[in-house]
Amino acid sequence: MKGSVIIVGAGPAGMRASAELLNQGFKVILVDEKPTIGGKMAQIDKMFPSNECSTCTILPRMLELTSNPNITIVTFAEVKSIDGKAGDFRVKVVKNPRYVDPMKCTACTDCFPACPVGGIPMEFNFGRGTSKAISFYSPFPPRKALINPEKCTYILEGKCGDKETPPCVEACKPGAIVFDQKPVEVEFNVGAVILATGMDEMKTKSLKRFGYRKFPNILTALEYERLLSGLGPTGGVIKRDDKKEPQSIAWYVLNNPSPIGFMTAVAEAMGTIERNPDASVSIFYEDMNLARDDYNDFYLKAKESKIKFIKIDSVKVAEGKDGNIDIFYDKETLNAEMFVIVPPYAPTENTRSLAEKAGLELDQWGFFSKKSEDSHPIYTLKEGIFVCGSAQEPKGIDDAIIQACSAVSHAATLLAPSRGKEMTALPEKDILPVKVNDEPAILTVICRCGINIAGLLNIDELVNYTASIPHVKHVELTPFGCDGVKVRELLKTKKFNRIVIGACSPKTHEDLFFLHTEMGGLNRYLMEIVNLRNQCTWVHSKNKKKSTEKAKTLMRMGISRAVLFESLDDIHVPVTPACLVIGGVSLSPHLPSRI
Structure with missing residues (x-):
């Protein structure tokens, strides 16, 4: 029995499954058809219902995976065949030519x-x-x-x-x-397979009747996400095809049994108002179908804002003046400068061919079908092959991640006898020794975060003020501190024994900056995050002076706190591998064998 698992699909479910398997002592092969990992989560701006930055959330996982020697990441590749049985699968993968040797490419961009x-x-x-x-x-x-x-x-x-x-x-x-360079075929011998191929927007010809690819300034929800994203083509500034910033935007959620489409429209509308509080925002929908309480809470929060929710049976669309869109509904007309269509979701293109290669069946909508009506959703017809996330049905990111963890637990149970047998020891960390009585030498990194921080306070004034605070030896202003490039580069000079980062919330970024700090050679507990985004620029978005003054105060507080930091070591506590099952439910007889 092999102690490794191949995961097909490197979106949020696939990446979370990879991280969980690594933590449990199993080697991982992560395969994706795209040249980079992240899936759809890497393309969107905010997640619902938390409204947290998607990029900020996904980057720590990416860094964790790409720096671990026990995972092989195979991108720009497709699965050719899956043969064998549970505990001993042979999976052939074809790597497409990049015409660039990834082992030699340094990403210099010359x-x-x-x-x-x-x-x-x-x-x-x-x-x-x-x-x-x-x-x-x-x-x-x-x-x-x-x-x-x-x-x-x-x-x-x-x-x-x-x-x-x-x-x-x-x-x-x-x-x-x-x-x-030619296509290269490689074969992996693994114990289990996890399919996390995700979903796509259903861009059928029917969208044309709503003006898609017929009139300008009509786009789908996922396309609009790239305009919202700070890493998108417009740097997070919403612009039409004529470069004009729209002041009125409408969404149309096509009827779908999944609540994901409606929630996507709500999240995008809220993101639009965050950027432009004066914008006129409307959401046309046929059915809400809010399946969870926190989805309903998110909707109610949006309803309290300026977003107009309009329930309709259908709409008609015509090209208006100056590139605008005329939307006809219930004998009324709305003129919008941009129109966003939220289509239903469908399986990815390779789902059918992958099912044929693995000997699996699809349901009536084309997603991977489960073993039987009364079985766990992650089980397929073939033992040892599991499915999770939106490969099984459309899901929000949080639900996809929960199901990925479930798939991992079952795969780990199957391969338990081979746990740890294929793992390579992690390299020793090269950490700068810092003593309690060492004079503090603080590196301060301030993140522009696109327009989220730099656009809503006086960034130059903040930089100059921070440089004047005692113990600060250097202030670095970076476009996106979360990429970690400057953090690692400056810490590796060994000139600094503390770091204070002015950026986004520790809730989303602490793990990421912990990793960057350690990769730079500094103990992670000598790092402090100052939340400039949530506590300054978001709450004082309409008052640049207040935002700047508060940012200066918080930076001074963060630096004063960092002066008192000491290096700390993680404490490892052994866990007794025993479990008591209490209860007489129908599933309980099966639990001991799974545990």
């Missing part, structure tokens, strides 16, 4: 400006924003360049520019560009 082929719409942003023929697929890991073979003139014509050597090859000092 090749990007050298490439003469530009203006290519970015797939990750659904055609918004442009890139070169060689580029990063997204801002997320693995941070490796790839070449678009359908746009690269050297691949298409055998020549690029006037020289024999393509400009990108000349610019690439590590020699990472490989134009003759």
Whole structure:
């Protein structure tokens, strides 16, 4: 029996399943068809019902996975076959050519400006924003360049520019560009398989009757998310196709048995009002179908704001003046500057072929079907192959993650005899020794966070004030502190024995900055986070002066606290591997064997 698991799909469910398996002593192979991990969660702005930043939440998991030697991440790849039985599966995976050797690519980007082929719409942003023929697929890991073979003139014509050597090859000092790269097939021998392939928007031809891809400024919910995102093509500033910032936006939630569509519209509308409190925002819907109390609470909170909720049977759409959209409903007309369609959700494109390769069945909607009506949803017809997240049915991120943990528990039970047998010892951490009586030398990193922080306070005034506080040796202003680049780079100089980060909430960022701090060579407990976003720029979004003064006070408090920090070590407490089951429910006879 093998002590490893292959997970197909690197979205929130797949990544959480990977992290849980690693923590439980199982080696992981994580496969995704896209060039980077994160799935749809990497493309959206905020999660519902928590309204927390999606990128902020997903980055710690990404960093945790990419820095662990016991996981093999295979991106830009597809599963060719799944053979074998529980405890001993053989899974063949085909890695598509990137035309860049990921082992040599340092993500320096020197090749990007050298490439003469530009203006290519970015797939990750659904055609918004442009890139070169060689580029990063997204801002997320693995941070490796790839070449678009359908746009690269050297691949298409055998020549690029006037020289024999393509400009990108000349610019690439590590020699990472490989134009003759071919698809590579690899086989993995694993004990279990977890399918976490997620879902997609159902972009059928029926959307055309609502003006999609017919009139300008009509887009789907996921496309709108890229405009809301600070890492999107407009840096979090909502803009129409003509670059104008819309003052009136309407959503139309197509009828769907899942509450996810309606909740998506509510979250996007709330995100729009956060950015522009004066915007006119309307949501047309056919049915709410709020399945959870916290979903209803989120809706009620949105209802208290300026969002108009309009229940209708259907709408008709026509092109208005100046690129606006005329929306006709119940003998009334609404003129909007942007129209967002929330379509139903469907399985990803590869779901059917993957089911055939694994010998599984699909339900009437095309999602993976469970073993039987009365079985746990994660069980498939084949023992040792589990399904979780939106591969089984449309789910919110939190529900997908809960089900991923369930799939892991069952896979771990199956493979318990092989726990830890394939694991590699983690490398020793190179941590700077800091004594209690050492003079504090504090590094301060202030994050712009797109417009979320820098756009709502006087950032230069804050930087100058922070630099004047005792014990502060350096202040670094960074576009996005959560990427950790500057944090790790500066800490590795060994010039600092404390770090204070002015950024977002510790609730979402503490684990991430713990990891960055340790990777920089400093004990994680010598790091302090000052919550500039939630406690300053969000609550004082209409008063830049108050926001700035409060930020200065909080930075002074955070630095004063950091002066008193001491290095701490984690305490490991052994757990007795025994469990008492109390109760006579029908499932209890099966529990001892699973435990």
